[in-house]
Amino acid sequence: MLLRHTPKEVTERSVLVINPAKTCQPIGAMYAALGIHGCLPHSHGAQGCCAYHRSTLTRHYKEPVPAGTSSFTEGASVFGGQANLLQAISNIFSVYEPEIIAVHTTCLSETIGDDLPQIRKKAIKEGKLPKGKYMISASTPSYVGSHVTGFSTMVKSMTGLAEPTGKKNGKVNIIPGWVEPADMEELKRLAALTGVKTILFPDTSGVLNGPLSGEYKMFPDGGTTIAELKSTADSIGTLALGEWCSAAAARELDSRHKVPCKVLDMPFGLKATDRFIDALRTVAGVPVPDEVSLERGQLVDMISDMHQYFYRKKVALVGDPDQLIAMTEFLVSIDMCPVHIVTGTPGKNFEKRIREITEEMPFEVNVKAKGDMFLLHQWIKNEPVDLIMGNTYCKHMARDEDIPLVRWGFPILDRQGHQYFPTVGYKGGLRLLEKILNALMDRMDRDAPEESFELVY
């Protein structure tokens, strides 16, 4: 037993977090920043945070994750980090030559109250930020929100680059939220199939799923360009995927530049993808091509073919709010039963949305925002499930309780493929179903007595 000290009995814990279902804001800001072409993320604080964030992103994406740090020591912590950041900016532009740097705070610089916009002004005045180069910034203290809100804050900062020209560009902005590079690619593909011109931001495809070619590019070919970010103010509308990850940026473009927005769920599974495609079609005023309908039909086909394996199977889920909402809906739509759902990210509407989606479930549903995986494990001990879906840190309880695990979410440290194969859209739905089925059926095969070990399903 790996988690042998976890008691079945759930006792009240008011402060101690055990096995968190979230991490801190800056890592989200760093991931988002990597989705801008030519961008070097920069962590304004002590170098430890930056090292941790780079390591975790690297372990998840299996790609280089460059990022600068202001390398605070005690002096900067007492006197403020302005001198460190100014020095960092000038070093960065002379050594690495990025197009743009995206600076985020850590709890350290935030607690001492460093003012990034003011430091930026000073950097421009002193010529440390070269002409034609950009700096955006986000305030991401870790004692607020989670990695998800850090992501959202940096995405919102990107809208600061938007510059209306007064002429519409005929494009739709899509804010994908914290999904994998392959998912971002898939969203672009679906939009292109539908014939909609888009600006996707951030876009980590081509950045964090790059090729091996004997060449290292600190700034790979992918990512949303600065020109595109500027042009977001001229778009005909914005589709923001996920209330937690994407809505803030979309609303900012709406209020600042009158680009109307629609906030949708992340397109995981059938219904959320339907709504995404439907929204694309309406904002752009185009018919949905047959190819897309075909993909949808294939997903429906697999659901019907395999329904017996899904029906009333209980699932425990842990992850980020936007992902959990869409995934819960998908599972319910195929007659599976998500019974325990935990996120570490705070947010008031999460529990309400999950309750609405699972209203008609034949089982009691446990749901908690600001929960942790220790609690999830205790719930599982009290009400066992057939499947766990969540990040790599679920593997201990999966093994202890002998329950199959589908790795999904962030971080996945011990399995491959998530950066290459999408889970959004209809094709992504097929892949999710395949993973769920493999987990359940491998388990059936493992448990079947010899006399009923079957070849054919």
Added chain:
Amino acid sequence: MATTAKKLVQWDPAEVKAELLKKYPPKVARKRAKQIMINEALENETPEITANVRATPGIITMRGCTYAGCKGVIMGPTRDIVNITHGPIGCGFYSWLTRRNQTAAGPDGENYMPYCFSTDMQDADIIFGGEKKLEKAIQEAYDLFHPKSIAVFATCPVGLIGDDIHTVTRRMKEKFGDCNVYAFSCEGYKGVSQSAGHHIANNQVFRHIVGENDAVKPGDYKINLLGEYNIGGDGFEIDRILKMCGITNIATFSGNSTYDQFASAHTADLNTVMCHRSINYVADMLETKYGIPWIKVNFIGAGATAKSLRKIAEYFGDQKLIDRVETVIAEEMPAVEEAAQEVRTRTEGKTAMMFVGGSRAHHYQELFNEMGMKTISAGYEFAHRDDYEGRQVIPDLKLDADSRNIEELVVEPDETRFKPRKTPEEIKALEKAGYRFKHYDGLNPDMDQGTLIIDDLNQYEAEKLVELMKPDIFCAGIKEKFSIQKLGVPMKQLHSYDSGGPYAGFKGAVNFYKEIDRLVNSRVWSYMKAPWQENPQLSAAYVWE
């Protein structure tokens, strides 16, 4: 910033150094020039290197922070202590099982290593202070698990808002009576690297745990193993070998270790130091306070392992042990030599670079040597000058502001427990026979003349080095892994071993040979260019018949 492969086949170290510095602004270049040294390999006469100084803001460093050194490296691998990170959620989350410290808890053993405990500070705690929250968290941990010990680690904001974690933990310790509670002021900004965190951790272990259990443990030839973290099961392999030799390991600091091991460490008769950087001062303190001498050992490399075992046996001076050690070496070596011979046909003459931590970049050269591979450049992430130049420079080390922050414990002989393990005459006799106590020569003398020794290497220099000197393998950590591999050079993680290991001891050596053979001879490195990229000229179109 794309790099093109242009290899200086006959590289000249001065030229390489100049290339590394070329792009820096003058101030940065001046500083880096002192941290990049062309080795002269004259024993102990190598020029001075600058180490343990601040990383430059904006320069992408390999380093982590004080908290990582304290909670992650030193305290992380002790299984029966509940480690609570006091701070916002991130620090605790990232140090959750990411160092691959293995542990064998046994069927009833306590093991909190798979857990992550945090006070998850919120903004109200930052504004009003987090002491109440911490106190409650400790109480909740105690109520849930009743552990024998709870440790608290401060992250950056805790130091800034001034939470008095030591008073809180003292109070809780008194309240519980049966649980040792103590704290570490290891805020990330203290010091310039992880090294400060090792120091803070070791001081508190020494102050709060060592000496707590006087019970005499059974077994002969009692040693402590300092600076071994059981990454990928290294400690298991070392323990296997020690056991075969009949040597009793009282405590490993800190791999597969328990609270009681620390508490009994003062009952050992010899301290053996693996990672000099992370723990040499603990060895000194154990000697001053309890009278236990220490020696430097290295269990990385089969030859080094044999040498270290002989050194331990020689210390105890007992023929039975000396014979037993020889028997074990004789039993273990054939398989190792066979494996070395086998890979040598494919590894001989190849080159390596190593930039890891504070000792590994030295230790692993033994393994490479056994395969006939040369280390052409190496350096440490957070070493001090003594790790490069040897302990004799310690008295000359100037304390700068950042080092002065880190407490130095003043240790005196323990009134009841101090007991010299050898008489001054015995020590003298051993020394006369060439035995060296408290001794470490550092990395430099072991590297060839003209090799490059680089402190606090950064991403830009790493890339340049690889481009210019084209090593056959590069060893560093996860952050460096993929940018190096993108250049078409295999990269081996020497902090976490890429899920491999063990690499210590005899069995570990065999594992390592096979792993390196696989890496440097993998076919994948020949696939960098597609046929049409290698030969882009289209001379004629197919003519379909």
